[in-house]
Amino acid sequence: MSKEENLIRKPGEIVFSIFLTVFSVTAFWQAFAISGFTGLSTAGIFPMLASLAMIVCSLIITKDVFAKQPHKMSGFASSLNEILPITLIYMIVLISAYLLAMPIIGFVFSSAAFLFLSFSILWKKPIWLSALLAIFSLAIIYFIFRTIFQVVLPQGSLIQGSILQGQF
Amino acid sequence: MDILSNLVLSWGDPWLIFLTAAGTLAGIYVGAIPGLSVTMATSILISFTFKWQVNEALALIVGVFMGGVYGGSRTAILLNIPGAPSAIATAIEGYPMAQKGEAGEAIGLTTIMSVFGGFVGIIALALFAPVISNFAIMFNSRDYLLLGLIGILLVGTLSGESFAKGAFAGALGVLIGMVGLDPMTAEGRFTFGSVTLMGGIPYVAAMIGFFGVAEGLVQLHNLDLPAVKQKIDRIIPKFSDVKKHFWLAMRASGIGTIIGALPGTGGDIAALLAYDDAKRMTKNPEVPFGEGAKEGLIAPEAANNAAVGGSFIPMLTLGIPGDAVTAVIIGALFIHGLKPGPLLLIETPHLFWFIVGNLALANIFLLIFGLSGIKVFTKIVECPKAILIPLIFVLSAVGTYAIQNNPSHVYWMLGFGVFGYFLKTYNYQVGPVILGVILGPMMDSNYRRAMIGARGDVGTFFWDFVSHPISLILSIAFLLMMISQTPLWPFLKRIIGRQGKQT
Known part of the structure; x- marks a missing residue:
């Protein structure tokens, strides 16, 4: 994959990165539900750390995706055909x-x-x-x-x- | 004298020679077929060799292990599908070589360097087993935690378009590994009240999904491309190539042996570390990395076979498996009434030397089979994608089903496959996900042990990371990686620069 291609957004890329962000936030919420902030060596700490890392990363990724140039594909059908x-x-x-x-x-x-x-x-x-x-x-x-x-x-x-x- | 006779025990017995040879050949193909793992093959072998004599069972299993670690490189080079996680780095350089029509050379070089690495690992096992066990016994929980973090960061930075995507994938893997009952407190994590989820997500299903099904789906885009015709004209690599890269292979084998000897870290991490090392150490590669650099092919392959010998060190001296396969082999030894651990070398030294000798024999067979069967093997590549892809799906389904005969695992496989397809389409790496799944639970329990050791005090916890020599070295390595690989450094520089201007 060349650098130029990386600067152009793929169809559905925004949707996917937002999906991953929402997924990460949900995961953090679920990780918090395991044991909350009751201690530093509880079962929930590591899942919370992992999902927190996911949230940070997915926010950076989403920001990068919005900075890319929009793809030149016109219409939903041709975009869908490219990805699926x-x-x-x-x-x-x-x-x-x-x-x-x-x-x-x-x-x-x-x-x-x-x-x-x-x-x-x-x-x-x-x-x-x-x-x-x-x-x-x-x-x-x-x-x-x-x-x-x-x-x-x-x-x-x-x-x-x-x-x-x-x-x- | 006793040592010598045990060392060459399997060399003089035709039946043991045959079993080792058969194991090695089977291992190469098992390792090469995506979805079939050496771990799986070893566990199945154990199930029907437990009535055999321990020497016979070990001869076969050792052969499969040695062959399997090498076999993963074949499909990595020819199909861009690493047959095993230890061949992920091999695919990065090997596949571009195959696309340029240099598949034969790539396989030849891989074979020679794997055998070379294998011998380095075996010699290290024979010479340093007691020494390295003394070193590894000093490792603490926090050191394992750091090793896990370094491993995931390394694989995340390997070849992705951005660090954020690599780190996201690694963290996602850790999260997947957390699902199920917590091994320390038996609390459910992400189980949503479901009994099936309490057992956790089967990671082999995830691996086959991400590497088998997702890859098959991605390949559907290239259906109309003509199948890559591989001209395999040069299997024996150029002597000049071998000579030129001798020291690189030596370094990589050293890395592989040490990483293999560290409990919990096996050929996978060894290969990635050696690849990263080769990437940094090679100043002017003939071909840039990522486009078929021989250096990037030699290092991981020498390292992952060296890790085989290395991984036996903690298993035989401490009773701690060096990786997943040795974990299964430990089970086999228990079945045969042996106790792997510090006493094994004292009570049954003949067994130790038999394993060393047998590993060496398997390595010789690896050289013979590796350099002779390539032409038959590459027929798989010339097979049109339209035939190959459905077969990959069937093999993936069988492979997933074979582990526990559980139909629900194949649905996990499909789910991960489709999700992996989208990840791949949007340039995410799936390698870090798998590493996260495997290392996550290990890191979690070690983090908590370290935290309990520090009595829950954050200050003591962090002080421990810098106040012990081994931890300090690993902490520095971890911090250096964080600073050099993330946008943290340019960010810090900007802040420092701004403050400089203000004053």
Whole structure:
């Protein structure tokens, strides 16, 4: 990142630095609630010191952000696209769905679906190739983790463990 | 004679040689795969080696440790994802080298210097274990507090655009580390009445989130860029390079060994300190720092492998782990009925010398595997990002899940991943956050112990920082860092200047 780019404010940078400031103040308030100023070696002192440092830093950061030149992006949509492009939103939604589905349908099926869907969104190759790659890479991951590292992977509450063990 | 026979015990037994080799190779890949930590691999290994003989278990674990510390540098160089926190500094210089097509040279140099550092650490372990333990035993609570603060400040100033952002990230990490039941009084901190939060925020989930998921999300911006084709033509580094940087590597190894030997501080801090030292000591680098300076690659890599030998010193002589991995290894020794501590060297000296010899063997395997497997390894880099990114997400999920088989940890991972994405987008460093998470609880308890030691009197508390030699040296180091790295100095100069004009 060059110095010139650093002088130009990114879309959403003000919002983010204000968010961090508010977060720091909330953290300080919560840290104060632990034990207040009742002593110098209480449980709340160090969290208060840490959040105080956060408040000071975030105020300096916010001041610096306001000193920067505004970005040249026009309109909310293009600004949003710069920071959160549509592919990124897709992926975040997809990962969330994957992690939520994992305890229900198990590691194998959720990972297979996740890999297939994300390969087909990102890779832009024929569907069958994405499917093949998803199965192939999943098989390797499963072998390494289940067989070599013996990690217990979620089998899913919907599917009986015995069926899965029979398959692999 | 006894010492010698124990030292080379694993060198003559084919089975022990095989276990060490397998451990080292596995360690390199575990260390290299983002989201898989050496700590995790060691804990899993312990769970199924506890029925083995202690020598066999140790051979495998020592190999994984040695290989894993080195392996983190591979992905740091090739993908800009440090496979382990000890490779954060490596990524700063290694990745720009890879972008310039010098990945092979970077990996070759890293390997040689890691092995070099590894040997320095092992020799130090063998020679200075009793001496250094005498030194470390004098460390007080306030010294640990200062070490923690220096560590966080160092990582905060490393490469960020502003000191405020680095310090903010460090403090945020400390705060994350505070969540849960206070270990001293069992009061809830930031738990909001939730039972899940009482156990604290799982820091491995935070680490995988910040380094795995957030990095994957950032990389989505570069999806259409052609994959970096790495021409790995030069794996054996130029002899002139090795010769030229010999003393730098020696210095870095020294730093690494000492930092590794300090309880609680391991390869992570060693690498960052050595990087910072190299940055200040190198007057005219061929390539500026941050753009692929070899000096900035050699120093952290020599240091973090030297810290492996160093971290065994407090563990074997005092029973205090030098870092997270040695903390796990202590558990393994307990399982095998051994008592790490001051008596270990007296009661079971053969074990001490076996570990020293085994570390040396693992280091030799590191050299062999490090210089031979690169071509296969770099295929990962030539793999298109569209394939790599989803795989990173799956590996991150598995890695997080593997630690405690707790599905809630993967949600933490995702949350930290998305938050980390925004931090990275707005040029915040995530390294200091992780360091804060790890060092925060240590600093908190040491601060409070020091304060209780001073009977709650602020005057006595601060007087202690300057009235003991070790504390005084650390306090001066801390103050120098504060003054040189923050806007405090220009600010003070302005005030002094203004007063000068007025009078």
